[in-house]
Amino acid sequence: MDLSNLGEFGLIALLKKSCAATYSASVVKGIGDDTAVLKPGKGTNVLFTTDMLVEGVHFTKSMSSAAVGHKAIACNISDIAAMGGCPQFAVVTLGVSPQTKQSTVTQLYAGMIQTAKRYNVAIVGGDMVKSSKMLINVAMIGETIGSQAILRSGAKVGDAILVTGPLGGSFRSGRHLRFQPRVKEAEFLVRNFKPTAMIDVSDGLAADLGHILEESRAGADIHAAWIPRNKGASLTQALNDGEDFELIVTLPASQAEKLLRNKKSFSFYQIGTITPRKNGLRILNEDGARVLTPKGYRHF
Numbered sequence: 165m166d167l168s169n170l171g172e173f174g175l176i177a178l179l180k181k182s183c184a185a186t187y188s189a190s191v192v193k194g195i196g197d198d199t200a201v202l203k204p205g206k207g208t209n210v211l212f213t214t215d216m217l218v219e220g221v222h223f224t225k226s227m228s229s230a231a232v233g234h235k236a237i238a239c240n241i242s243d244i245a246a247m248g249g250c251p252q253f254a255v256v257t258l259g260v261s262p263q264t265k266q267s268t269v270t271q272l273y274a275g276m277i278q279t280a281k282r283y284n285v286a287i288v289g290g291d292m293v294k295s296s297k298m299l300i301n302v303a304m305i306g307e308t309i310g311s312q313a314i315l316r317s318g319a320k321v322g323d324a325i326l327v328t329g330p331l332g333g334s335f336r337s338g339r340h341l342r343f344q345p346r347v348k349e350a351e352f353l354v355r356n357f358k359p360t361a362m363i364d365v366s367d368g369l370a371a372d373l374g375h376i377l378e379e380s381r382a383g384a385d386i387h388a389a390w391i392p393r394n395k396g397a398s399l400t401q402a403l404n405d406g407e408d409f410e411l412i413v414t415l416p417a418s419q420a421e422k423l424l425r426n427k428k429s430f431s432f433y434q435i436g437t438i439t440p441r442k443n444g445l446r447i448l449n450e451d452g453a454r455v456l457t458p459k460g461y462r463h464f
Contacts, residue, residue, distance in 0.1 A: 233275025259295030332397025
């Protein structure tokens with residue numbers, strides 16, 4: 165059935181029933197009113213983020229609708245994790261053409277709901293509009309695991325720079341539709357260590373590390389040989405491809421040593437060190453050092 169036959173409110177009624185499976189006691193009122201009514205936790209900071217996926221930019225019609233749905237939710241969960249937080253609630257705005265098949269939308273939501281349930285996220289509302297291309301915008305609320313969020317601005321000279329997994333070739337390989345946000349890794353770090361800065365790799369290692377350096381007014385030395393790469397990924401791809409959604413984290417050197425000795429922890433890879441701002445962002449290899457100009461993905 166096409167959406168033109170089902171109608172906007174018929175589709176909303178269908179999705180309302182499906183999304184109710186993600187609710188917990190924190191949802192006072194979900195889909196069906198002018199706004200959702202929620203009860204976030206006490207004694208923590210509220211985190212609020214949003215991400216939009218656009219057909220032809222972030223996904224194509226040939227890709228699995230369920231996988232695209234997973235990505236739409238997971239991008240936001242990754243942002244919450246990068247702040248040292250746990251995701252809680254989401255609203256979804258969907259732009260679709262009237263000729264879109266009902267099954268396309270229900271599969272899209274099935275992918276979102278499966279991932280939302282895995283990370284204890286309740287999908288509590290949203291909006292729908294007519295669009296020639298499919299647009300999916302998710303806004304998400306979470307809360308910090310500790311009393312404070314982990315910002316980009318806290319990195320200090322001498323801190324170790326680590327990543328949570330291999331990088332490069334995500335879009336080409338299809339991993340950008342299968343990645344798992346590093347919520348558990350972020351929680352482990354916050355509860356057991358003192359991260360000074362954190363960000364997720366959405367636009368590329370060099371570009372996203374560059375954001376930490378800009379906000380922290382620092383430089384960095386990255387060792388090319390230390391960067392973990394996905395199979396078949398070149399150094400350039402590991403630095404610039406983006407959509408890996410691993411975390412970059414900075415830690416005091418002594419804590420990084422302790423973390424890397426902890427064999428029972430998650431996988432972390434040290435890739436470099438925070439340096440004075442005047443050094444800029446440098447990549448080190450056998451031939452010496454060269455200053456990087458962060459490229460990464462840019463929309464404009």
